[in-house]
Amino acid sequence: MESPVIEVNEVTKHYWNMEEEVRALSPISFSIQSSEFVSLVGPSGCGKSTILSLVAGLLPPTSGEVTLFGKKVTYPSPRVGYMLQRDCLLDWRTVKDNINLGLELSGTLNHQTESHARHLLNELGLGHTLHQYPAQLSGGMRQRVALVRTLALQPDILLLDEPFSALDIQNKLHLEDLLVQALKGRGMTTLLVTHDLEEALALSTRILVLTGSPGRLKRTVEIPPAIRSLDPLPTRDHPDFRPLFHDLWKELEKS
Numbered sequence: 286m287e288s289p290v291i292e293v294n295e296v297t298k299h300y301w302n303m304e305e306e307v308r309a310l311s312p313i314s315f316s317i318q319s320s321e322f323v324s325l326v327g328p329s330g331c332g333k334s335t336i337l338s339l340v341a342g343l344l345p346p347t348s349g350e351v352t353l354f355g356k357k358v359t360y361p362s363p364r365v366g367y368m369l370q371r372d373c374l375l376d377w378r379t380v381k382d383n384i385n386l387g388l389e390l391s392g393t394l395n396h397q398t399e400s401h402a403r404h405l406l407n408e409l410g411l412g413h414t415l416h417q418y419p420a421q422l423s424g425g426m427r428q429r430v431a432l433v434r435t436l437a438l439q440p441d442i443l444l445l446d447e448p449f450s451a452l453d454i455q456n457k458l459h460l461e462d463l464l465v466q467a468l469k470g471r472g473m474t475t476l477l478v479t480h481d482l483e484e485a486l487a488l489s490t491r492i493l494v495l496t497g498s499p500g501r502l503k504r505t506v507e508i509p510p511a512i513r514s515l516d517p518l519p520t521r522d523h524p525d526f527r528p529l530f531h532d533l534w535k536e537l538e539k540s
């Protein structure tokens with residue numbers, strides 16, 4: 286078996302809140318292979334976002350270690366793209382200048398990378414918005430622009446922290462579909478935090494169920510290939526989808 290892209294090894298994380306110590310994660314270990322799409326689900330406060338920040342190199346673990354491609358994470362890696370619930374678009378920049386922002390900051394903006402960013406914008410159905418400003422776009426369109434900005438960096442690892450949770454159901458389903466299409470053939474390894482079990486089931490190859498607090502891994506659910514091979518919308522009609530959903534739901538109720 287290939288060595289994992291992401292490895293979280295006996296990691297704990299404690300925060301200090303004024304004088305009080307908050308134990309966010311008790312020792313947690315898991316690894317993710319290349320091109321896997323793994324979702325983290327669990328009750329509020331069980332440490333899901335903390336795990337993403339540790340993998341992104343934005344926070345150091347209290348003990349244990351996180352490795353990416355076999356190397357210990359000590360700072361944010363350019364191989365990682367990170368997308369949040371808030372789109373964080375800059376209102377004074379056009380869509381074109383927003384999708385180029387990450388490339389500019391990383392010093393990799395050139396004719397080729399800019400044209401790739403524009404190609405992604407077209408793929409996500411927003412080619413016509415190139416010279417518009419974020420205020421002229423709907424919430425779903427803004428989030429699509431944020432996704433293009435993240436994918437434009439061509440990261441090997443994509444971290445998604447509830448990226449669609451602020452959207453209405455129609456936009457959410459549309460974006461899930463666009464995300465899957467955009468990831469096809471690009472070989473990215475994805476780690477998603479979501480509260481939406483349907484979303485986790487429809488997008489993932491594997492789901493890690495956490496419990497708190499402090500957060501720890503409770504169960505790993507492999508998504509059957511018959512479901513995995515379908516696009517997000519039709520997965521929901523697969524006869525195994527509802528039983529899996531109820532199984533996960535019950536697991537979280539016990540958390």
Ligand SMILES: Nc1ncnc2c1ncn2[C@@H]1O[C@H](COP(=O)(O)OP(=O)(O)OP(=O)(O)O)[C@@H](O)[C@H]1O
Nearest residue numbers: 300301302307309328329330331332333334335336
């Ligand atoms: N910067 C911080 N300082 C102090 N405590 C923190 C900090 N960040 C997170 N925590 C605490 O660590 C624990 C885990 O937080 P985290 O945001 O990782 O959980 P989560 O599972 O992502 O929650 P949610 O689902 O509500 O977003 C919580 O108890 C939270 O209050």
